[in-house]
Amino acid sequence: MTRRLSSSTRSQTEDSVFLKPDEDPIWLDDPPMTDGDPSQPRDGPPGLDEPPGPGTGPPGPQGHQEELWRDKFYTIVMGMHWCAVFCTISQITGYWAFFLVDGNGLFSAFYKSLQLLDFYLGVLLSFNPVFGVDSLCVMAEVEKTNHYWVLQATEGIGMAIIVFMIIRTVCKLEYGDAGWSAATVAVADHGDRRQSVSRQPSFTLSEWTDAQEDLMDLEAEPQTPIFDLGLDTRTEGDITTLSVTPVGLQERRGSNVSLTLDMCSPGCTEPYGYGAQLSPRDQTAKEYLREGTNTLTPSQLHTRAIDDQALQAEFYETPMNFVDPKEYNYPGLVRKNRYKTILPNAHSRVILRTADEEEFLSTYINANYLQGYGGEERAYIATQGPTVNTVGDFWRMVWQERCPIIVMITNLEEKNEKCAEYWPEDSVTHEGIEIKVVTVTQEDDYSLRVFTLKFDGEERSLRQYWYTSWPDQKTPDKAPPLLELVEEVEQARAEAPPTSGPVIVHCSAGIGRTGCFIATSILCKQLRSEGVVDILRTTCQLRLDRGGMIQTGEQYQFVHHVLSLYEKQLSHIVEE
Structure with a gap:
C-alpha cells in the first residue's frame, strides 16, 4: 500500500517545491542569499546582506524605469558588438574557403580574404580601401572565377546574422529578455499556478566495475523533469484544506x-508564522511520515x-x-x-x-x-x-x-x-x-x-x-x-x-x-x-x-x- 498526500491537504509553502507568485527560483549554483528582515543585523562578513544606508534604499518607479532602459541599452550595444564580430568572422571564413577552392594556399587565401573584405567595407562605408589597389585587383580576380556561389553563400550568412540582430534588438526593446530566454517559464495566472524547479542530476550510472560489462539497462544521465502542479480550490471552511501561515524558508x-x-x-x-502547537496540516504530515x-x-x-x-x-x-x-x-x-x-x-x-x-x-x-x-x-x-x-x-x-x-x-x-x-x-x-x-x-x-x-x-x-x-x-x-x-x-x-x-x-x-x-x-x-x-x-x-x-x-x-x-x-x- 502506498500512502500519498493529495495536493488539497498541502499548504502553499509545503515541502519546499512551490514558489510564491512573486518569487523567483533560486538555483543551486547561484551565489549565496539570505532571508529575513533586512533591518536585522547580520553576523556574516561586512558588505554582505547589510541593511541599506541613507540614500541606498530601493529606487522609485522612475529610477527603476531608467535602470531597466540602461540595462536594455547595454544589452543591445553588446548584442550589436557580438553581431559585428560574428558577421566579420563568418565573412572572412567564407572568403578564405572561396580562395582555397580556387587553388590558393592557406596563407595566401587568408590574405586575399582580408583584401576582399576591405573592398566590400570600402564600398559600403565610402572610404579608400586599406590595401589600396590590391583590393581592387582581388575583386577583378573574383569576377573571373567559377566558384562565385561560395561568395554568395558567405554574403547570405552575413545578411542572416544582421537580420537576426535587428529582430532581436526589436524584441528586446518590446519584451525585454523574456522572449529570448529558453529557461523562462511563463505563468499566465500567478494566483492559480505554482512552479517546481529541479536541477539536472550529476551522477552517471553505467560504471559498476572497471570491465566494460554493463550490469544494468538504465539511462546514464536520467533527465529530471520540470513540471507544474495545480492547486485545488476549496472553501476555507473545509477542514481537510486547513493550512497554516507560510513559514518562510524553513x-x-x-x-x-x-x-x-x-x-x-x-x-x-x-x-x-505558527506557535508550538501542531496545526491540522502538521498533524497530517506527521501521520504521513508514520x-x-x-x-x-x-x-x-x-x-x-x-x-x-x-x-x-x-x-x-x-x-x-x-x-x-x-x-x-x-x-x-x-x-x-x-x-x-x-x-x-x-x-x-x-x-x-x-x-x-x-x-x-x-x-x-x-x-x-x-x-x-x-x-x-x-x-x-x-x-x-x-x-x-x-x-x-x-x-x-x-x-x-x-x-x-x-x-x-x-x-x-x-x-x-x-x-x-x-x-x-x-x-x-x-x-x-x-x-x-x-x-x-x-x-x-x-x-x-x-x-x-x-x-x-x-x-x-x-x-x-x-x-x-x-x-x-x-x-x-x-x-x-x-x-x-x-x-x-x-x-x-x-x-x-x-x-x-x-x-x-x-x-x-x-x-x-x-x-x-x-x-x-x-x-x-x-x-x-x-x-x-x-x-x-x-x-x-x-x-x-x-x-x-x-x-x-x-x-x-x-x-x-x-x-x-x-x-x-x-x-x-x-x-x-
Whole structure:
C-alpha cells in the first residue's frame, strides 16, 4: 500500500517545491542569499546582506524605469558588438574557403580574404580601401572565377546574422529578455499556478566495475523533469484544506529549488508564522511520515529508478519535518548551530551528560539518534559538521556514545566552510579526551584514519572514513564508490566490540549527504534480507528522527539508482 498526500491537504509553502507568485527560483549554483528582515543585523562578513544606508534604499518607479532602459541599452550595444564580430568572422571564413577552392594556399587565401573584405567595407562605408589597389585587383580576380556561389553563400550568412540582430534588438526593446530566454517559464495566472524547479542530476550510472560489462539497462544521465502542479480550490471552511501561515524558508529546506541554509549566518533569524502547537496540516504530515510506504520488488525498483517524474512527485509529497527554531529559544544557542534552521528534532536529539543537567547549553549538540534496519534503536547518529565552537562537544559525544566509527561526507571547504578540522595531525586533547592518530590510509575515494581515544584511564579505538568525492548539494558522479564505502563501514561495525554504540555520520548540515548514506546502508541490508526495498518508508523514518534527511529530489533519485545498481550486483553474483 502506498500512502500519498493529495495536493488539497498541502499548504502553499509545503515541502519546499512551490514558489510564491512573486518569487523567483533560486538555483543551486547561484551565489549565496539570505532571508529575513533586512533591518536585522547580520553576523556574516561586512558588505554582505547589510541593511541599506541613507540614500541606498530601493529606487522609485522612475529610477527603476531608467535602470531597466540602461540595462536594455547595454544589452543591445553588446548584442550589436557580438553581431559585428560574428558577421566579420563568418565573412572572412567564407572568403578564405572561396580562395582555397580556387587553388590558393592557406596563407595566401587568408590574405586575399582580408583584401576582399576591405573592398566590400570600402564600398559600403565610402572610404579608400586599406590595401589600396590590391583590393581592387582581388575583386577583378573574383569576377573571373567559377566558384562565385561560395561568395554568395558567405554574403547570405552575413545578411542572416544582421537580420537576426535587428529582430532581436526589436524584441528586446518590446519584451525585454523574456522572449529570448529558453529557461523562462511563463505563468499566465500567478494566483492559480505554482512552479517546481529541479536541477539536472550529476551522477552517471553505467560504471559498476572497471570491465566494460554493463550490469544494468538504465539511462546514464536520467533527465529530471520540470513540471507544474495545480492547486485545488476549496472553501476555507473545509477542514481537510486547513493550512497554516507560510513559514518562510524553513519549510523549503531540502528542495532542488534552493539550499539557502548555506547562505545563512549563524544566529540570524527569520519570521515563522505558527506557535508550538501542531496545526491540522502538521498533524497530517506527521501521520504521513508514520505510515508512508511503497515496497518495491527488484523489477519495480529498476523501473522506478528511471521514472524521474514519479520520483520527483514522491519526494515533494514527503514532508520534510523541520523543527521550528522557536522550540530552541535559548540565549547563546546560535553559536552551537552551523545553520540557523537546521535543528535537531527534540524527541531523538542526543543529550550530552554533564554535572549540571539543567544547564541546557552544556547538554546541547546538533545531533539526532536514528533507527537502523529492522527498527534497531540508535543505530546511527546524524549530526552537523562540527564548528570551531562545537569541536569539544563533538568529542564528548563520541566518547559518551561509545561510537566506533565516524563517516564524514564533506570537504572542509566548498565555496565556504562546511566543517571544522576537528581531528589532529598527531594528537590533541578536547574536554579531557586525548585523541591520537595511529594510521592514515588513502583510498581512491576516501581516506581512513584510525584514532586511539583515552579518558579516565580507559582507551578505545575509533575509525574515521572521510569520503571526499561527493559534491555539496549534488550527488556523486559514480555510485560504486559509495556502495563500497557502505560495505566497508558495515564490515568495520561488525568487527567493533559488542559494547560499541552508534555510527556517527555527518556532512555539513547533517541531513542531505548524511541522509543518503544512512538510507543506502539501511536499504542494502533490507534488499539482502528481504529481497525488496521500501525507500519511501526509510526516508519517512529518517525524517521523523531528523528533519530534512535526503535533502533534494536529485539525492532521492540517486538513492533509487544506487539501490538498483546494488540489486543488479547481487543478481550478478548469484548467477555466477
